[in-house]
Amino acid sequence: MRIQVHDFSGHPFQAELSRELAARGHNVDHVYSTQYGSGKGLLERTAADPEQLGFSPLTTKRPFQKYSAAGRIRFERAYAATWLEHTEQTAPDCVVACNVPLFALAAFKRAAARRKQPWLLWHQDLFSNAISEELGRRLPAPAALVGRAAVRRIEAGVVIGARQVVAIGEEFRQAYREWGLTTDHVTVIPNWAPIDEITPRARDNEWAGLHLPAGEELRLLYAGTLGRKHNPLLLAALLREALAAGLPARLIVASEGEGIDMLREDLAREPELPVTLLPFQAAADLPDMLGSADVLVTILEPEASRFSIPSKVLSSLAAGRPVLGLMPEDNPAAADILAAAGFVGPPTDFGVAAAVGWLRRLHADPAAARAAGMQGRKLAESRFGIGPIADRFETVLRKVVPGPSALSRVRPAHAAAGFRVFPGKAS
CATH class of the missing domain: 3.40.50.2000 (Glycogen Phosphorylase B;)
Known part of the structure; x- marks a missing residue:
């Protein structure tokens, strides 16, 4: 066909x-x-x-x-x-x-x-x-x-x-x-998520060496679109609350558009905050980027809940890292996060505070963090x-x-009669 x-x-x-x-x-x-x-x-x-x-x-x-x-x-x-x-x-x-x-x-x-x-x-x-x-x-x-x-x-x-x-x-x-x-x-x-492409990687990999400072910071990574279904200021709030709780946290965001511009403007009020803001990364770098994180973060506003299932959660599971979701608990992705021993809380100040409590427990128990990542990867392998x-x-x-x-099994695309692949045309 x-x-x-x-x-x-x-x-x-x-x-x-x-x-x-x-x-x-x-x-x-x-x-x-x-x-x-x-x-x-x-x-x-x-x-x-x-x-x-x-x-x-x-x-x-x-x-x-x-x-x-x-x-x-x-x-x-x-x-x-x-x-x-x-x-x-x-x-x-x-x-x-x-x-x-x-x-x-x-x-x-x-x-x-x-x-x-x-x-x-x-x-x-x-x-x-x-x-x-x-x-x-x-x-x-x-x-x-x-x-x-x-x-x-x-x-x-x-x-x-x-x-x-x-x-x-x-x-x-x-x-x-x-x-x-x-x-x-x-x-x-x-x-x-493509589990043969997104595989667990070492935390200190080549991508991390290019983009992140070395050390024992608690790396909180958000990678993906920041649109109307997301409140990017939740990410800043999560970082501030984590630092206030004594966690050595760093926020890493790879995105583009108005959402990251809003986040950048908010964070500029405190230039000393440990933040790394990046554009979207190449597909080949995605596994190393995800692997460089200690916790992978996703956010979703309540009005988007039933019909918007963040695919970034599925990539996070494949990457074998603990997942933190600030999102409505009735979203189907929330069940996946919880099944992988992750955290789900509402996209509110209360949810951020509860998330920081979970981060403190996770940071204090590296074995539990590794187990959560492995549980997510196992879930991905069983379903994807x-x-x-x-x-x-x-x-x-x-x-x-x-x-x-x-x-029917047909000839290659370039040889099939009436079927040509174009590089893209302006209209």
């Missing part, structure tokens, strides 16, 4: 799925946006990759304006046009759409219906929830209510328009039913094997494109 796996964000585990599908003989074009800032996976071919795998970065002439409503819509329209052009030129049997912004996704859905292009929605987040919250902040209540209903209809239409849906949790299926949708075409496949995960995706893909073509 010729498959386009389109992960707008360019994250690591989606790239791992593309590699596995290509290794099974499918012709895979892995598409992603060059303009979205986030921690990226390995998005280029390596010597070990099968010939059936290609990578297609897409770029538009419109800038990505994350927090400008009008600018964001203009970008999404331009991105949809670029994506549609690429899809028409490469002619995949099936498109897998993952993390694509809502308005670009809706434009693709309409075009796919006209062109009879089979496609699968890999639903990672309910975009209409986040957009509705933003409308509530910006508009009077009556206008916000109308806007919420409109974006909910758009997202429901996307769910209906896909031949199959892979949702990352049962909460999505429940939401679809609350919207009045049938769910016969929905399969739940939880997210994972790419073989069984790809089996489930193949089953869904065969429902999207039934018949002999779904099972």
Whole structure:
């Protein structure tokens, strides 16, 4: 089967799925946006990759304006046009759409219906929830209510328009039913982390030597996006409380955008604080970066809880380090953290204080810290094997494109008739 796996964000585990599908003989074009800032996976071919795998970065002439409503819509329209052009030129049997912004996704859905292009929605987040919250902040209540209903209809239409849906949790299926949708075409496949790529590393590794001071500091690392679903000031509060409790803590944050700018501004009031702020790191450096930490931190605001499952938690488990989460306890990732002997507390001052108490106990008992890391890694190994995960995706893909073509093993991407991998085109 010729498959386009389109992960707008360019994250690591989606790239791992593309590699596995290509290794099974499918012709895979892995598409992603060059303009979205986030921690990226390995998005280029390596010597070990099968010939059936290609990578297609897409770029538009419109800038990505994350927090400008009008600018964001203009970008999404331009991105949809670029994506549609690429899809028409490469002619995949099936498109897998993952993390694509809502308005670009809706434009693709309409075009796919006209062109009879089979496609699968890999639903990672309910975009209409986040957009509705933003409308509530910006508009009077009556206008916000109308806007919420409109974006909910758009997202429901996307769910209906896909031949199959892979949702990352049962909460999505429940939401679809609350919207009045049938769910016969929905399969739940939880997210994972690439455990062959993210492996436990020595604390004092090459990456640590380049970026961190040597010594016995308690390294608290946050790596990933800091968006509207996160309060970056919680990280500063955690550091200050840990230092006040007598812990030799250092905060390390690898991120980009408005969130880290807000954090930098707050921390600048106390320049003596032990802080290391970095941009997103290369995919090849991710295991060493995670391994350099004593504790891996994640944060999530309450309104994002049910439908936003931080993939950074899954990477943290794979890295074999204790995990601290300031997040609602009903988030599915919270259960994973607790199963790995980590800490979960609310994203509040109370939660920060309780987290510091846990850090003190962990710092006083290195054996317990090592055991927690090993427990997380064991949990990751038991759940994140790419073989069984790809089996489930193949089953869904065969429902999207039934018949002999779904099972066929094709020639390499560069040799398949009508299927070419482009380096990304401006629109």
